[in-house]
Amino acid sequence: MFQSQKTRRNLLIAAVVIVLGITAGHYVTDMHHVAFHNVYRRLYYLPIVLAAFAHGLKGGGVMALVVSAAYIPHAFFSHHRDPAPTVDKLLEIVLYLVIGLLTGWLVELQRRAHARLSVALNEKEVLEKQLVRAGKLSALGQLTSGLAHEIRNPLASILGSAEAITSEFEEEHRKYPLTRVLLDEISRLDQVVSGFLKFAGPAPPEKRKISARELVLRLEGLLRTTLEGRKIRLETQVPDEMVELDSDQAGQVLLNLVLNGADAAQSAENPTVVIVFERRKIAGKPYACFGVKDNGEGVPDSLAETIFEPYFTTRSDGSGLGLSISNTIMEKHGGILDLEQGDHTVFWACFPEEP
Incomplete structure (x- = not known):
């Protein structure tokens, strides 16, 4: 039911060839061979179903019309006319349309259900990763907090x-x-030591309403000189929409993500970091999501989870706490920090919204 584009094209080609073959069979078979013509009429359902499998409601409906157009001349106008009663032939044409539309509709229903299931499974995977990560960070955070206080x-x-x-x-x-x-x-x-303490237990978030664009513009002002000195372009594609969060902590998360993106993009020909914004539903709950993407080489699959662990870094001068602290802040917000791999690496910081 969920074929590739090539498979759908092949199914459609097969359906057209079958229609041509059946229609030719009607014309070359003598009208006195009633049984053969009855079989040919029934075989027309096969290309209709194939087209519905390939292109859903549209494919089934269009192929039913094509089959009807191919059959009608033989059924009513040709001297090689189908010998079946007129009522049977009219009923057959109506059934072509009904079967085409019904099959196409069922295929589309199943495709939508499959798409919803796929989204739900992806969301479940994200939440499971977040829970596993939270468990690790909680245990390590308690240990780190104790050590940091003893050192301080x-x-x-x-x-x-x-x-x-x-x-x-x-x-x-x-x-x-x-x-x-x-x-x-x-x-x-x-x-x-202060970094350890921030990782171990950031302050509870003090949420208030703020414009998403205003939050990002503040960050842009802080980073402009640093990024320009490194010849890295920062683009913002954030609308003037209200979000409710702790602006200081959210700013720290975005700051860490942008700096990580800048490090990753440094080796690109035209290093660029882009901040985007969109509202999403994850596991049925609304989130305001800030995405930070770069045009660097991306994160290797083997490191996709490791990068969130405390003290992991690929830089000689890095502390390895940036993403860990960001993840802890997101947990305090009840939010999600996730990595999306594709044409570009995108880190998503999703803050929960009131439904």
């Missing part, structure tokens, strides 16, 4: 001591640069 407490003492030591030296002193290195490294370590 002595780190504060170390920072205080380092600042006290630094204040003992004048800038001209030969040991002063060493104390500055110490402070800089402590600051960097503090940023790493």
